Amino acid sequence: MKKIDLKPVILSALLLFTAFIIAFSLYQKWSGTELAINNPAITKVTTESKQLDLKTIIHEAEKSVIQIEGQNDFNTITGSGFLFNDKGDIITNAHVIRDADVLYVRTANAQIYPAAVVGVGEEKDVAVIRVPQLADQNLNVEENSTVEIGDEVIALGSPHGFQNTVTLGIISGTDRNFSVDGFDYENVYQISAQITHGNSGGPLIDRETGKVIGINSVGTEDGLIGFSIPMNEVLSDINKWSNEMQNTQLDFTTTADIIRSQNDEQFVQDAEYLIEYFLDSVNIRDYINAYSLLGSNLQTENTYAEFREAYINIVNLSYSELESKPTENDQISTSTTLKIERKNQKKDTKKELKSLKLNFLVGYENDQLKIVDLKKTEL
Template structure:
């Protein structure tokens, strides 16, 4: 009797085993066969995910490149540097900040902050300065794993002659170069075809393919045709040691107001025009957040970010001419410029061109240069 009762159970188990066996057989049979798709619309795409778009590399790098002004009693040295971590630490050359009594940095969005030295080489031309106001920013990615090779395409960024965020392209034209200049020893450095001039010192050398920083631009020939860059891999231990050991409460920072009060009219005009150009450049590359951050409190309170973005999202290109700037009595600059906008037509493939005159009112707000008012007139 018990044997009869067990028959359904045994049958069920047998069915399950046979079903699993059938599924396993079908699975391996399908795996062994090539799948043919007879569809001419579908074709294989070979994607190279290692190479990053050039404009993207430059735009992201520019956000983290700063202009450095190191002052002492007798002179002011202008150089470059780049943010590399979330502590607000900036890599530059030791010769840029050597002997400086005060150090300020100008960021890509035209803000000015005081900085303090947290480490500097005696014979190696590398230094790190800290700007607490930049803490929390990601910074550029350093290539800590490998050295660049001859023939690698590179991008050099910096602020030559005070022109912020200047970009030059080239290749690694030589490696393992050794020499000494002004008390600094340059060993195993890269020789690059990208131009290095005054003000470029301390800026990043970026691998064109990976978008990572491979070197610190340091020295150039007098004619500017050849530059030399210190490999990041050779100095990363010093850089990280200085960064990890520095404590903000042990650093001395200069009051930014001292710099602002010392600006002459010519410098103020250059700064105001730079803010205007950075605003328009941000619109061109669709960095609406960057452009919106340049607006003063009054403009931001009257225009939300979404409305601001909506007003510029159809713009494909911006060209400007006939730039003029004048200083008002209330320490504001009026920058007037003729603008040609190329706009995308909704639901259409064609674009249209429109001409405007933009008038930027630019002044200091909370010790930072901002666009206080923007008036546009269509021509």
């Protein structure tokens, strides 16, 4: 029988094993070594920017957009403004507040607070008022904005008292100069977003960044063209007034006096606005904001975690027209039919449709409007 020579086989195996050890050692060394690229042609890495969601921009901005109301011996004044620093300072137009003897503001969640004047422009149509209770709720302001014709913008305000109305448009002109009612407007933006009575003082927001670039100030009579003061034209005056004025130097009225002066019709409108804001917050999944609108009894009955758990599986909701009426206890009773689309917890692909009858009770708690009771009936 012929013998088989195993030496070549053993030698080949040893060579392969040695090669494997060397390769593994080199890999370990290279994987831990930082590579330096000296080619100047490969020095910049670009990433595709993702535009912010429009609904998110609007919903977040609405929290800091304020409806300004004032009174004098002759009439009621309505305008807009927006929070911009940690003191509760609100930027608006000088022409909105200059004739008011009493000033107060209404927030997006229908809360009412007294305000005081911090500073008013004489030639520039800009003013600052303060509400200390609204500190730390500011909008991001673009201090050195570069605006071009065609840039998309969002204008927020309260035209004709319709709080938090949103109009979309573009920058249709720049460097416009004119005078109106004793104010000089220099280098202002011309915008296609509609500006009308009550819009004055509201923010102009850059659609791409979500930051405030201007103060909506003037509109043509037909409402087709608006003009907005650039933030970088007035920011130095605004900061100067804000830094110089202390709360002890300001004159505030009381919230209770403001509430007592309102009529039943306004009370119903405020209550319905509060409920709509609650439902919209749930729909956009802003559960913290929705929970803050509940009165103390409802918050005692349900922790935030329990409240969130009750709504987190809702993927869409719609509601019918609100039906409201005052009660004998100085509260507003409001009902609506809610249609919800809910994700099935056991089967993610399946969705459940439900209809609920909601009965809200809205009233004042610590001088602020709250949902004091909420009952649900499945239909």
